[in-house]
Amino acid sequence: MRLLLIEDNRRLADMVAQGLVREGFVVDHRDTLVSAGEALEAADYDLVLLDIGMPDGDGLAFLKDQRQRRLQSPVLMLTARSGLDDRVSGLDAGADDYLVKPFEIAELAARCRALLRRPGASLGTVLEVGDLELDTGARQARVRDRIIELPPREYALLEVLARRRDTVVSRAKLEQSLYSLDQDISSNALDAVASRLRRRLASAGASAHLRTVHGVGYAITGRGPEVENA
Secondary structure: OEEEEEOOOHHHHHHHHHHHHHOOOEEEEEOOHHHHHHHHHHOOOOEEEEEOEEOOEEHHHHHHHHHHOOOOOOEEEEEOOOOHHHHHHHHHOOOOEEEEOOOOHHHHHHHHHHHHOOOOOOOOOEEEEOOEEEEOOOOEEEEOOEEEOOOHHHHHHHHHHHOOOOOOEEHHHHHHHHOOOOOOOOOOHHHHHHHHHHHHHHHOOOOOEEEEEOOOEEEEEOOOHHHHOO
């Protein structure tokens, strides 16, 4: 899941970004509202984390404007303003949740997952592809109750594909989901991750099959390649 963190405090932003990356999220950080607006135009985000007090404007006004521009992603406000009126103003401006600073990363990550599980959002709790089961809360993959140990990027690829099972997901969409805007990625980085994931699924005896659609992207189905090609 890809998040946009809009926060001008560099130390706090680094702490939040590092903590969320450890929780399995891909995080883009922007420290002004202008650069945040550019990021929202350049990429699709599953969730936005927004500080109210920004150096180049008011976060609430920015949020209202983005909602008018059809921003559909859930928004979690991060702010030191703890008064009831402040919380009401944030929610009325279009925020989906409100977290007062200081906070623990574990609570922030849990709130992010909760927002992403809401109807119409990006997360479900448990995903199934054939005999492969993904517990998105625990970030764990299992085949017939056997846990498959997956590095973060392989798990992220598997989750994105499992949410769109039997559907070809474009390379551009997958790269957006796995890498931040600031990362330099090689032309074959995605292919390498997919190749490692395919080998792990095969080693676990999973019926789920990771299919390459050359020049387009990848898809995952609940049937092995010998069934698909029959």
